[in-house]
Amino acid sequence: LSRPVFYPSYHLKLRRSEYYERLMDVRLHGNYEGWIDFFCKAMNDAAVDAKASMDRLVKLHNQDSQLIDDTPGIGSANAHRMLELLEVHPIVAVGMVGEQLGVSRATAGKLVDRFCDLGILKQTDESRQRYRSFVYENYLAILREGGEPL
DSSP states (O other), X not given: OOSOOOOTHHHHXXXXXXXXXXXXXXXXXXXXXXXXXXXXXXXXXXXXXXXXXXXXXXXXXXXXXXXXXXXXXXXXXXXXXXXXXXXXXXXXXXXXXXXXXXOOHHHHHHHHHHHHHHTSOEESOTTOSSSOOEEOHHHHHHHHTTOOOO
């Protein structure tokens, strides 16, 4: 991993009232053990969630990679590079794909169309014919899990 995927702040927000109670208990009564126990449990929960998310992302990558391999005529080298691009930038436009992959706009457009046909990408606004953007929704859905506003 090139960046952290461990976000304990969500678990602390889930238990916001206990978080403040534990801090107040340290301040008023010196109960450091209670605070440390609470904090360690929150960190453990965050780690378990991060690992589960990573496992789901790896599974999705493997499924989509296999789908690309099993699809004739998709140009697998560029298609696999496109999949890697989507894992860094899950929302793309045809021009961006061309730039990032170093391919022509026509080739990028064909790749995007094939990924849409395979169900990997979805157009964000079906009514648009120009300046369209596409989203790797299955990938974002995994990242959004448990991230609903509190």
